[in-house]
Amino acid sequence: xxxxxxxxRIFDPAHDLNDVVRDIYIRDGRIVEKPxxxxxxEEIDVRGKVIMAGAIDMHTHIGGGKVNIARTMLPEDHxxxxxxxxxxxxxxxxxxxxxxxxxxxxxxxxxxTAGFEPAVLPINARQAHMEMxxxxxxxxxxxxxxxxxDFLLRMMAANSDQExxxxxxxxxxxxxxxxxxxxxxxxxxxxxxxxxRKLDLDEKNEFYGVTxxxxxxxxxxxxxxxxxxHPLHVHGCNLxxxxxxxxxxxxxQGAEGIPMHLTHIQFHSYGTEGDFKFSSGAAEIAEAxxxxxxxxxxVGQILFGQTVTASGDNMRQFAGAPHAHPNKWVCMDIECExxxxxxxxxxxxxxxxxxxxxxxxxxxFLMVDDPWRIFLTTDHPNGAPFTSYPHLIKLLMDKSFRNDxxxxxxxxxxxxxxxxxxxxxxxxxxIAIMTRAGAAKLVGLADRGHLGIGAAADITVYTDxxxxxxxxxxxxxxxxxxxxxxxNGQVIKITWGTTHVVKPEYDVSIEKPLQQYFDKFHTLxxxxxxxxxxxxxxxxxxSLTIQPLHKGGRL
Amino acid sequence: MTENSTATVxxxxxxxxxxxxxxxxxxxxxxxxxxxxxxxxxxxRPGFETPISDTQPRINGKEVTxxxxxxxxxxxxINSKQPLIAGLGTDLNGARAAxxxxxKTGATIDSYYSPAAFRNILVxxxxxxxxxxxxxxxxxxxxxxxxxxxxESTFPRFFERMVWNKESMFGQEIESREVIYLGKKPSxxxxxxPNGKKAQVIACDNADLPEVVSVLRSLLKGKTIQAETxxxxxxxxxxxxxxxxxxxKYSVVTWSAxxxxxxxxxxxxxxxxxxxxxxxxxxxxxGLPLGGKEGDTTVNAVASWQSGYPMRTTFNRRFPDYxxxxxDGRRILADGESDVVIWVSSFNTSVTPPESAATTIVLGRxxxxxxxxxxxxxxxxxxGIDHEGRTFRTDSxxxxxxxxxxxSGLPSVFEVLSAVEQAL
Numbered sequence: 001x002x003x004x005x006x007x008x009r010i011f012d013p014a015h016d017l018n019d020v021v022r023d024i025y026i027r028d029g030r031i032v033e034k035p036x037x038x039x040x041x042e043e044i045d046v047r048g049k050v051i052m053a054g055a056i057d058m059h060t061h062i063g064g065g066k067v068n069i070a071r072t073m074l075p076e077d078h079x080x081x082x083x084x085x086x087x088x089x090x091x092x093x094x095x096x097x098x099x100x101x102x103x104x105x106x107x108x109x110x111x112x113t114a115g116f117e118p119a120v121l122p123i124n125a126r127q128a129h130m131e132m133x134x135x136x137x138x139x140x141x142x143x144x145x146x147x148x149x150d151f152l153l154r155m156m157a158a159n160s161d162q163e164x165x166x167x168x169x170x171x172x173x174x175x176x177x178x179x180x181x182x183x184x185x186x187x188x189x190x191x192x193x194x195x196x197r198k199l200d201l202d203e204k205n206e207f208y209g210v211t212x213x214x215x216x217x218x219x220x221x222x223x224x225x226x227x228x229x230h231p232l233h234v235h236g237c238n239l240x241x242x243x244x245x246x247x248x249x250x251x252x253q254g255a256e257g258i259p260m261h262l263t264h265i266q267f268h269s270y271g272t273e274g275d276f277k278f279s280s281g282a283a284e285i286a287e288a289x290x291x292x293x294x295x296x297x298x299v300g301q302i303l304f305g306q307t308v309t310a311s312g313d314n315m316r317q318f319a320g321a322p323h324a325h326p327n328k329w330v331c332m333d334i335e336c337e338x339x340x341x342x343x344x345x346x347x348x349x350x351x352x353x354x355x356x357x358x359x360x361x362x363x364x365f366l367m368v369d370d371p372w373r374i375f376l377t378t379d380h381p382n383g384a385p386f387t388s389y390p391h392l393i394k395l396l397m398d399k400s401f402r403n404d405x406x407x408x409x410x411x412x413x414x415x416x417x418x419x420x421x422x423x424x425x426x427x428x429x430x431i432a433i434m435t436r437a438g439a440a441k442l443v444g445l446a447d448r449g450h451l452g453i454g455a456a457a458d459i460t461v462y463t464d465x466x467x468x469x470x471x472x473x474x475x476x477x478x479x480x481x482x483x484x485x486x487x488n489g490q491v492i493k494i495t496w497g498t499t500h501v502v503k504p505e506y507d508v509s510i511e512k513p514l515q516q517y518f519d520k521f522h523t524l525x526x527x528x529x530x531x532x533x534x535x536x537x538x539x540x541x542x543s544l545t546i547q548p549l550h551k552g553g554r555l
Numbered sequence: 556m557t558e559n560s561t562a563t564v565x566x567x568x569x570x571x572x573x574x575x576x577x578x579x580x581x582x583x584x585x586x587x588x589x590x591x592x593x594x595x596x597x598x599x600r601p602g603f604e605t606p607i608s609d610t611q612p613r614i615n616g617k618e619v620t621x622x623x624x625x626x627x628x629x630x631x632x633i634n635s636k637q638p639l640i641a642g643l644g645t646d647l648n649g650a651r652a653a654x655x656x657x658x659k660t661g662a663t664i665d666s667y668y669s670p671a672a673f674r675n676i677l678v679x680x681x682x683x684x685x686x687x688x689x690x691x692x693x694x695x696x697x698x699x700x701x702x703x704x705x706x707e708s709t710f711p712r713f714f715e716r717m718v719w720n721k722e723s724m725f726g727q728e729i730e731s732r733e734v735i736y737l738g739k740k741p742s743x744x745x746x747x748x749p750n751g752k753k754a755q756v757i758a759c760d761n762a763d764l765p766e767v768v769s770v771l772r773s774l775l776k777g778k779t780i781q782a783e784t785x786x787x788x789x790x791x792x793x794x795x796x797x798x799x800x801x802x803x804k805y806s807v808v809t810w811s812a813x814x815x816x817x818x819x820x821x822x823x824x825x826x827x828x829x830x831x832x833x834x835x836x837x838x839x840x841x842g843l844p845l846g847g848k849e850g851d852t853t854v855n856a857v858a859s860w861q862s863g864y865p866m867r868t869t870f871n872r873r874f875p876d877y878x879x880x881x882x883d884g885r886r887i888l889a890d891g892e893s894d895v896v897i898w899v900s901s902f903n904t905s906v907t908p909p910e911s912a913a914t915t916i917v918l919g920r921x922x923x924x925x926x927x928x929x930x931x932x933x934x935x936x937x938x939g940i941d942h943e944g945r946t947f948r949t950d951s952x953x954x955x956x957x958x959x960x961x962x963s964g965l966p967s968v969f970e971v972l973s974a975v976e977q978a979l
Binding site for chain 2: 063065067068069071072073074075078079082083084085090091092093094097098099100101102121123124126127130131134150154192193194195207318321324327328329330331332333334335336337342520521522523524525527528532535538539
């Protein structure tokens with residue numbers, strides 16, 4: 001079966017194709033050369049249409065314990081967004097924390113073909129994979145979380161050498177079936193268990209005497225040295241604290257050139273100026289990002305309305321709990337490994353702080369020069385549900401729309417921003433970088449996010465429309481691995497995406513201390529902690545795709 | 556016996572029969588006979604060792620093939636005005652299949668363990684909570700407050716594994732740990748320390764717990780209590796307890812909702828949970844709800860991620876529709892609101908369907924006895940004995956892999972319900 005998409009306008013930044021008219025040929029789920037004999041089985045006329053690879057959400061909370069707590073805790077939020085069963089689709093619910101089936105359908109309908117869960121606790125990875133397994137159409141994967149786990153902190157307190165830590169990181173990535181490594185409030189989740197209420201970059205965990213800076217250094221080196229393509233994914237210290245921009249600047253400086261991805265940077269870009277003692281640090285942060293080429297960021301844009309914040313950072317979530325809306329929340333300490341906090345939240349456009357958060361996110365988007373190093377996220381659902389992406393794209397691409405929105409917000413907040421004077425409008429090509437080529441490169445997906453020969457045929461076809469929100473919320477066609485799954489913004493076929501993983505090598509000698517640790521202190525055996533490949537394949541509709549390591553990866 | 560030569564010994568086996576899901580069991584399998592060799596207890600031994608008796612499906616008591624039973628179930632569902640899928644003692648994939656079938660047939664779902672589980676779920680949905688997990692307890696607890704629960708009667712190994720373990724990661728002297736019962740007294744000595752220190756007991760009746768807990772919370776908030784006793788407990792004793800909780804570095808307050816069997820126990824659990832949040836203003840304290848055996852936690856988790864709601868959800872309007880009172884399976888059957896019930900109980904032969912006017916289909920563990928023979932009975936395999944599976948622990952965080960220990964040929968709930976869905 002050979003399918004030809006004829007005459008589309010190609011936006012494929014991985015191959016420097018910016019609005020170039022070209023045909024695409026698809027066979028067996030892959031993009032192929034024009035057949036020598038010219039034979040095609042089916043042709044779709046896409047002349048004048050905008051063609052991009054399927055979009056990739058490199059940071060979205062779609063699976064695992066805290067997301068499921070959010071679901072269970074918010075029946076009133078679901079009741080406002082129910083989805084009927086159809087001949088083809090399962091029923092579902094949810095606006096802020098949608099059910100897994102609904103999540104897959106909505107992503108596909110917006111032209112997304114992959115989403116990555118950024119906070120997979122090793123001990124909860126099995127559940128994260130179960131939920132992602134029940135998320136249709138899109139590909140998935142997870143960044144496994146270390147940094148407040150007692151095994152690492154014990155190693156660091158004992159001054160273990162870097163090679164041992166590399167071994168442990170590689171072992172964890174393998175057995176949690178992850179594609180990257182995440183750290184959340186480095187050491188802070190552990191510190192909270194010892195009743196510390198804050199932990200700055202150079203503050204010591206009182207039991208271990210280890211600082212967040214040490215942890216970032218050890219883990220970022222480990223990721224680099226074992227050859228995992230995705231740089232250490234960092235949710236830094238002091239999330240949401242006014243004045244945390246200095247911590248963020250110090251974190252960037254402290255990376256010492258080692259690749260590091262700073263996630264939801266908006267929540268980490270706050271100053272303390274002005275009458276409200278809360279101001280934008282976006283300009284300084286953007287300047288630092290522009291200068292330090294080893295740094296990538298995603299924004300974590302907030303948008304107004306009801307959502308729920310779900311995070312591994314129970315120290316900061318506990319501090320934020322008094323702002324819960326509606327007034328209910330969960331915090332957990334988890335298995336000498338991590339924690340979580342789930343706090344529903346409503347962002348209000350007439351709140352000074354929320355309005356400024358909105359502005360800080362957009363300022364960051366507009367002031368970071370290189371679209372290959374900044375990514376479009378709302379930290380779903382923490383800043384807003386992922387379904388608001390088309391709206392966010394319009395804010396980035398349409399200055400007059402942006403400024404119209406701005407003029408309705410809290411008046412004092414408007415005075416505190418230069419946003420209105422920022423003229424930049426993102427181009428379609430830059431959107432394609434941020435949401436496709438750049439995201440695939442960042443996550444380390446060799447065969448996704450581009451339209452070259454041999455790539456997976458994950459393709460989205462849009463009708464160009466000057467109203468970018470309308471354009472991006474309803475593609476004409478979405479192809480997943482060569483199969484048409486969406487037509488006119490409606491799911492027409494159900495497929496089950498693959499799970500992307502990396503398999504860095506490790507020395508099995510690491511299992512000796514791990515075995516002892518599990519036997520002595522844990523309530524689970526090491527053998528039962530490990531997630532087998534068969535568990536990912538499960539009932540047969542799951543699959544594993546092992547992505548290549550960086551050259552030079554070593555132990 | 557010659558069979559000895561074919562016996563297989565399995566190590567590090569996880570138990571789905573108890574919510575703490577101990578995974579250090581050693582089990583010997585000889586043909587279809589299963590024996591717990593090491594680390595068994597009063598709950599896990601019968602769980603693993605209950606023998607297989609019947610293996611053949613029945614329709615109205617007459618043996619049929621699995622295919623015949625499946626197509627009969629499909630026919631019953633096609634003609635049903637309002638099916639109910641209940642019991643739901645099953646594993647991950649059984650729960651997935653039940654959800655898919657409920658969605659397709661407009662059924663209502665509920666679990667046998669919901670009356671207990673909802674005492675906690677209602678708190679989550681109203682105010683939330685701060686909780687911890689078993690490994691944290693094992694390494695950090697300094698004061699364990701047990702509310703209205705005799706732990707060892709339903710979680711025999713809790714103290715051995717989580718409280719009186721040999722060593723804490725943080726250098727805590729294990730013997731210094733303090734166990735305090737509020738409400739029920741312990742039925743045995745599991746809570747006694749290795750050196751013989753008995754747990755402190757502040758006894759009161761279940762009926763008095765709401766009041767006693769309210770007073771404890773008030774004292775922790777610094778309120779003055781005029782009364783000298785509450786529910787037969789001296790307020791001064793509660794005051795001492797409040798001081799201990801304030802002074803503790805990592806107290807854990809635990810309860811088993813199944814044992815808090817009184818009207819609106821959720822309000823008392825909520826009081827406990829709000830109290831824990833308040834203690835955290837100055838020190839650390841966490842709740843530890845105990846429950847979750849035989850797939851209880853698992854089915855609520857799967858229902859939540861697939862539909863947004865836990866148990867007690869109906870699909871009769873073609874979308875998930877949640878109501879923790881209207882969709883109570885027992886109430887539905889008692890009030891005659893369902894005409895066909897599929898009762899799933901793959902772990903426990905004693906969890907049988909309630910008597911009702913509904914046509915009853917049972918997917919049950921082999922050996923199940925009925926007062927009234929159901930219309931359809933299919934003996935199914937036990938997850939973790941007859942087929943692989945996964946189940947969640949009480950803390951809703953950790954899930955354990957369940958292994959296939961023998962080749963009994965019994966079908967899984969997943970296989971049967973998926974076949975029914977296909978046959979519709």
